[in-house]
Amino acid sequence: MKPTSASTRPLPNLLAAAIREQAKAAGSETPSVRGGDWRLAVVATVGPDGTITTSDGIVARRMETYVSPANSDLIVITQSGSGNWLAWGRGSTGAFAVGETVTVRKSVSTSRASTTTIAADPHLTVNVVAGTYTVDCFLTYDADNAADLKLGWIAPASTTGAWWPGGSDSGNTTLAATTRWGAPADFTTTTLPVAGVGAGQIVACRPVGTAVVTASGALALAWAQQTSSATPTVVRGQSWLQVRRIA
Missing domain, CATH: 2.40.50.140 (Nucleic acid-binding proteins)
Incomplete structure (x- = not known):
């Protein structure tokens, strides 16, 4: 008995085969069918x-x-x-996600004179939502010996946490300085000074910490002079702030 070729198959079989092929083709292109x-x-x-x-x-x-x-x-x-x-x-919620890191850089230097009232740095500010964050900031600055640099943080109301200024003790007057080891057990209440060793003499500090934020808003490194002086305290361009959400 000869095998039945496609051309000699009964019409119903050919029709069924054609329908099957069309269904497969349609299914492969239709998400609601193929999933x-x-x-x-x-x-x-x-x-x-x-x-x-x-x-x-x-x-x-x-x-x-x-x-x-x-x-x-x-x-x-x-x-x-x-x-x-x-x-x-x-998936992104459009907000600051857990595991996300945001880094901002000072494009130009900022000078402040004759003020001991801390204010947010105009460049070192990151918008956050409720969550827990690590903060890491690298600052280069110069200040008169008597004025120094006072550091703190501005964050949404009720933010808690702890931080360390990571710089020279404010009593120092030379580059061969002793590190300030004190670390406040709060985030937005206590300020701490780090030393200036003379106008134009660039030094560095590395404020780091943990911020537990309960509302959306701006989290910023804030600073002023420790002692008011007409000689400006200058936070230099190329300083940066990095904020990472961990919870």
Whole structure:
């Protein structure tokens, strides 16, 4: 008996084959038919083994880049052909995300004279939302011996935390200086001075700390002179502030 060729198949069989091919083609091009290879999900629980469980019961392994997972995170998950699920990480909310780092740089120097009232630096300011942040600031500056540089922070109301000025003790008058080791156990209340060793004599400090923020607003390094002087205290261009959200 001869095999049946395509040209000799009964018409119903040819019609069925054509319909199947059309369905396959349509399905491969229509997301509602073929399904997506990724989707959004909400985290219900975070496992200790590098996984999360979504609100609809999917267990997915986190990527290394998905840091500090938390319940209620809106995340992107994807599934392999073998059925394994992977959690890529949070989708952007348009706000300051956990794990995100923002760095700002002073483009020009700023001078302040005859003032001991701290104010936000015009360049070293970052907008934040409620969360916990690490702050790291590199300052180059010069100040008269008697005036020094007074440092502090301005942040949304009720911000708490701790910080260290990371600079020379304010009593020092030379570059061979003793580091100031005192660290305030608050973030926006206490100010601390670091030494100036003469107008035009550039020195550096490295204020660092942790800020626990409860409302949206600006977080800024703030400064003034420790002792009022007509000789300006100058925070130099190329200083920078880096803020990283950790929770």
